[in-house]
Amino acid sequence: MTTVAAPTEDRAKSAAGLRAAVAILEKWGASGEQAAAILRVSRSTYARARRHDPEWRVSLDEDQLTRISLVLNIHASLRVLFDNPENLYGFMAMANHNVPFHGRSPLQVMAEGGMLALYDVFRHIDSLRGGQW
Template identity: 60%
Template sequence: MYAQEALTHDKTVAATGLKAAVRILEKWNASGEQGEAILRVSHSTYAKAKNGSMHEIKLDRDQLTRISYILNIHAALRIVFDNPDNLYGFMKMANGNPFFAGRSPLEIMGSGDFAAIYETFKRIDALRGSQW
């Protein structure tokens, strides 16, 4: 693959991942502001991903990692829950885990802080039996 083709492919893959992450955030009932902070993207980029009009985008490593965490949290929740209300509602539910201290996972992640996203991922991934 030529360098230009590889770059175009990467931009297409990035756009696909971003659109998938935005769809998941929408199903979790994240606000636009929360989604933008979690993914660290602009309002216009988030809106384009939300309406599906984005076909290519260049994202940095941090943004791609954030997308990966959203996709992996969703995958873990799909293993833990087969009821759609729990699968999509869990992220908005108050959580008694000491890390969450009564707040919802989405509330914690909504700050946009990378460590908060990572720590939320670790705790949700542990629900499916992963070892940290």
């Protein structure tokens, strides 16, 4: 028998995921505009997520949930790559001359591009860890 989560549960889980992604993006140094673009949420939804209200609920579509997942997975890959907080949280805001960045920071690439840019950044960073799992 398959159990389907109640819509309230889904909205609570979505809010928790969004709050986590927003907290990570802030630690990476993303501006509010960048974070909202990366997650494809409105400025008001971004502002509500920053408040960390445990009672807040939000409905997100599949694209937004995928974006949250990619941010969380990028963060997980960075945690494998870097032990020190300066690199763990600073890498995403640093200019990078490797493909796919071409002198821009990973945050810039993600904020200026669509889902494909976000996925490309994830793939690049995830590939850096190589066999470190």
